[in-house]
Amino acid sequence: xxxxxxxxxxxxxxxxxxxxxxxxxxxxxxxxxxxxxxxxxxxxxxxxxxxxxxxxxxxxxxxxxxxxxxxxxxxxxxxxxxxxxxxxxxxxxxxxxxxxxxxxxxxxxxxxxxxxxxxxxxxxxxxxxxxxxxxxxxxxxxxxxxxxxxxxxxxxxxxxxxxxxxxxxxxxxxxxxxxxxxxxxxxxxxxxxxxxxxxxxxxxxxxxxxxxxxxxxxxxxxxxxxxxxxxxxxxxxxxxxx
Ligand code: SAH
Numbered sequence: 348x349x350x351x352x353x354x355x356x357x358x359x360x361x362x363x364x365x366x367x368x369x370x371x372x373x374x375x376x377x378x379x380x381x382x383x384x385x386x387x388x389x390x391x392x393x394x395x396x397x398x399x400x401x402x403x404x405x406x407x408x409x410x411x412x413x414x415x416x417x418x419x420x421x422x423x424x425x426x427x428x429x430x431x432x433x434x435x436x437x438x439x440x441x442x443x444x445x446x447x448x449x450x451x452x453x454x455x456x457x458x459x460x461x462x463x464x465x466x467x468x469x470x471x472x473x474x475x476x477x478x479x480x481x482x483x484x485x486x487x488x489x490x491x492x493x494x495x496x497x498x499x500x501x502x503x504x505x506x507x508x509x510x511x512x513x514x515x516x517x518x519x520x521x522x523x524x525x526x527x528x529x530x531x532x533x534x535x536x537x538x539x540x541x542x543x544x545x546x547x548x549x550x551x552x553x554x555x556x557x558x559x560x561x562x563x564x565x566x567x568x569x570x571x572x573x574x575x576x577x578x579x580x581x582x583x584x585x586x587x588x589x
Contacts, residue, residue: 348448348507353379354496355416355459357471360386364463366396366404367493373400375500376507379455380407381416396493413459413471418525421454422447425467425475426499428489432469433554436562438477440499444506446477449513453520458499463492473554474524476561519566526570531557537577540584 354372359365365388369380380403382388388409397404410416417423424443438446447456459475461467466489472478481490481498490498522530535553538544544552565573 349376349503350378351450351452351454352377352447352456352458352503353381353416353420354500355381355383355413355457356385356492357383357413357459357467358386358462359388359492360463361492362387362390362393363396364492365407366393366398366400367491368460368496369393369397369400369403369407371493371497371500373403375497375504377500377503378403378406380404381457382407382409383413383416384411385409413474414525414528417457417459417474418523419454420457420524421521422450422456423459423475423524424457424477424479425459425472426461426479426481426495427466427472428480428483429466430480431472431478433551433558435472435478435558436476438479440479440481440502441506443477443479443499444502445513447503448506448509449515451515451517451521454523457524460492460496473557474528476564517566519568522565522567522570526567527560527565530560530565530570530573533574533577537580540581 354368354377356365356368359382362385365382365385372378372380393404394401424438450456458479459467459471461471479499481495483490531553534556535544539546
C-alpha cells in the first residue's frame with residue numbers, strides 16, 4: 348500500500364523543507380517523492396535536513412507541471428489548512444488512510460502539498476477527489492510543510508499495519524487523472540458548442556461539474572461511455588447544420 352502513494356510537493360520555496368519531507372516519508376515507509384518546479388533545488392540544505400533519507404531525494408522525480416506528476420494516478424488528494432471557495436468533499440487524515448488502503452491496486456495515489464506561503468491554488472485543489480485538512484488549532488492551523496507530510500505519512504503507516512483487508516472489488520480500473528482531464532476538456536468543448544456553457548458567464552459550471560464527476564469516480568468503461576456520448580452529441584450537431 349505504501350509503495351503506491353506518491354507525495355507531490357508543489358513549488359516548494361525552502362530546500363530544507365524538501366529534505367525534512369523526505370525524512371518524514373522514510374520514517375513511515377513512504378518512498379515516492381515528486382517535486383513540481385521547486386524554487387531552489389537541488390541545494391545542499393535539502394540533503395542536510397533529510398538526515399539519512401538521501402535515497403528518497405536521489406530517487407525523487409522532478410517535473411515541470413502538476414499534470415506530469417499525477418497523470419497516471421487514479422486517486423488525487425489535496426491538502427489544505429483552510430476551506431476554499433466552493434465546498435469540496437473532505438477527509439480527515441485517518442479516513443484518508445483508510446480510503447487509500449481500500450483503493451484498487453492498479454494505480455497510484457497522489458497527495459498534493461502546497462507552497463509554504465500560499466498553499467495550493469484553487470485550480471490545483473479542483474484536480475482532487477478529496478481535500479484533507481489536518482484538524483489543527485483553528486486560530487493557528489497552518490503546519491510546516493514537512494510536519495504536514497509527517498502527520499499524513501504517520502496515518503498511512505498505521506493503516507498499513509492494520510491486517511484487515513478491506514480492498515474494494517470492482518470490474519474495471521478507475522479512470523486516471525489524465526483521462527479525467529481529457530474528459531473535462533471534451534465536456535467543456537461540447538457544452539460550448541451547444542451554447543450551454545458561455546465563457547463570459549460561466550457560473551462556476553465547470554468547477555461544479557468537476558466536483559460531480561470526481562465524486563462519481565468513473566471507471567474506464569464508464570469513461571468510454573461518457574466520451575462516446577459526447578462524440579454522439581457533436582455528430583448530431585453537425586448533422587443538424589447540414
Ligand atoms: N499559508 C498557506 C499554508 C501553507 S502550509 C495557506 O494558507 O494555505 C504548506 C502546506 O502544508 C499546505 O499547502 C498543505 O499542503 C500543508 N498543510 C499545512 N497545514 C495543514 C493542515 N492543517 N491541513 C492540511 N495540510 C496542511
